[in-house]
Amino acid sequence: MIHLMELPNPDPLTGRPEHGGRDRHFCVGVASIEPLVEKLEAAGVAYTKSMSGRAALFFRDPDMNCLECVEMESWR
Template identity: 65%
Template sequence: MAIGPRMPWEQVHQRNCIDSSLPALWLHQGDQNRSHRRHQLMPPNVSMPPSSEAETKILEEMAEDSETTSLSVADEIGFTGVHHVAVLCENLERSLDFYIGVLGLQVNHDRPADKLPYRGSWLWVGEGMIHLMELPNPDPKTGRPEHGGRDRHACISISDITPLQEALDKAGIPYTMSKSGRPALFTRDPDANTWEFVQLP
């Protein structure tokens, strides 16, 4: 196995001397079948780099095992989707006017709203939910990007974007279309929480 050039050990050692809390970093490149570089982190108490190709190979295999483990753990966990998105609101009734009155979402009455020490509501979005929570919001309402696609947001898939545009226009709620040209738009709820709605086949 061909091993690419490493960072000069003097530089690594000098870095450790400057800040012993940082692990020494040395770089190597795998065989030609790999198109990316691996970054191996060595603990600060290691005073010398691997002195042989065998040691280098062991460290490389450890990195590969770590990647394989991550994949198998994901398989074992079995991610199935997003259960709900929690949204902070200042006034629950005002938020419900938007989510129910404008968007037409339905309340999930199987999720009791009196089990938590704050007011809230659970709304169905397909098989997932939005959880409105009447709690102080640390995020500012002003100074946010005009286009919601440049702000943090959650995305909801829909089958037809036209009725949504009509509902937002009727309510006087501003929105911007996706800059990518997709049938998608971005809008904000009364608390400046950003939502993307994308039309999918």
């Protein structure tokens, strides 16, 4: 899955949306988001769950890039 978004300036380190789903982001599919939630919480990494209700979450890396992980069945 690839999300393409047009933004006026995609690289600012400040002023980005708090919820990563409203910012440019990379998305990967995972079998379950619960193990990831546990690891993010243990490491003190802030995340938000998808506002759409999907089994997905968003978090930022140290450079403020947003990553999305969405729970999905294997497609192969």
